[in-house]
Amino acid sequence: MLRAIAAPGTGRRAGTRGHWTGPALNLAAVAAGLGAWAALAAAGVSGLPGPRAVAVRAGELIADGTLLDDTVASLRRVLTGFVLGSALAVPVGFLMGWYPVARALIEPYVQFFRTIPPLAIIPLAILLMGIGETPKVFVIFLAAFLSCVIATLQGVVSVDNTLINAARVLGAGDAVVFRRVVVPASAPFILVGMRVGLGAAWATLVAAELIAAQQGLGYRMQQAQIYYELATIFVGLITIGVLGLVMDRLLLAAEHRLTGWQERR
Template identity: 55%
Template sequence: MKLSKRSRLSTYRASMLSSEVAQKTGVVCSIGGGLLLWEIASLLSHTALLPSPVEVVATAEKMGLWVILVHAAASISRILVGFVAGSTLAIVVGLLMGWYGLFRAATDPWIQFFRAVPPLALIPLVTLLLGINELPKYVVIGLAAFLPVTVAVAQGVLDVDSGLINVARVLGSSQARIFRSVVIPAASPVIMIGLRIGLGNCWGTLVAAELIASRSGLGYMTSQGAMYFDVPEIFLGIVLIGVCGIIMDRMLHAVQQHVTAWQERR
């Protein structure tokens, strides 16, 4: 006996709801299991180099919510400025590289050259050229986003199905309209993945960037903990960086889901 359309729709919605509940349960169990393993490891470790989650929370309480928020806000603002500036420039350069072969031939060697040079290695040079204010921090963080996003955008444009472009040309679309209405939407999944990778790279360079004459920031807080051998403070900084990174990645993932809503998903 065949199910009616309404019955099939109800079954599909029930399966989707069950899948969402299972995923959320998996996330909670994963976080709880990780904290439990951390606690067990700290109990088995007879050294002060591995504080327990309780000690880290106690350090956060001693430091105070306002101080933590000030450090977090400073780091997030630096990440946002560097990421937005670096990604914007990367999208422009990547689109040009993917669409114009001559431009790609001229710029690709330089992109690959600087990809082999870690942004952290440029900190001394950037500091000498730009001073010890906020600008060198933005440059280092922006460079961490620029390189992977540029490569992803260029590759996304190159991977666009040529059949789609040919059909648009046959229908009389101009180059500008093809680029705007065909190439960019088709390349958007790869572009969004590149942006998420770039954001992760930004957080990965934060600690080193905030060593440049900083007085605030999660990276600064972590380095201060290392200077005074305050291991719980080091762990607190690491946890806060990870949590902020996850939150920003989830926000970017939500944008990705919206931008690529047309894409068929499993």
């Protein structure tokens, strides 16, 4: 009896320790990574620039406005492609999951294009869409769409039939079942698919900005490669990583808010 009473308190204390331990471990991991990076740079590994040199270069790029302009250009492309891809993937995924006929008609095309890397479509995009912003956004859109549509489809087909049948027994029609049962049950899958799609969008960005771009983090890194400016390349890599991490954390926060009903470990 005493053990049973003590257990909840013990669990709360453990959870509190875990709450504080997570950020502390994150900071420790970052510090360790910076230390290892500085040690490798000090050892002269392949001309690797150290954290200080990269910070100095970042300050220079910030001071002349280059980093801000490149960041804004890349963010605009990623957000446009990601939002358009996700916005189309969700209804298409629902359509495929809810209607077998739609799934039979659409899924072969989805699976076909999933086997083709979005980067391989760049030459075709240039020929069909020119060298403006459209082909850059299109390849990012495609990467986000293909990641999210499969997750949405899986979410719909994974809904427990018992829940659907129970709703029908209570008199719910198709529209109510879809809105009150299928959509909430699919939300975790959709949000995971969006997070995967966001990663795919950033991964496609650098290659997309090779299409006659004059601004962007990928463009700046490619220019730095020509002149062997390793510090500039590191600034671009770190900026992309930080932006991607922040956007992923925002999606994760939305996931926790929208799926608070779901049990978690």
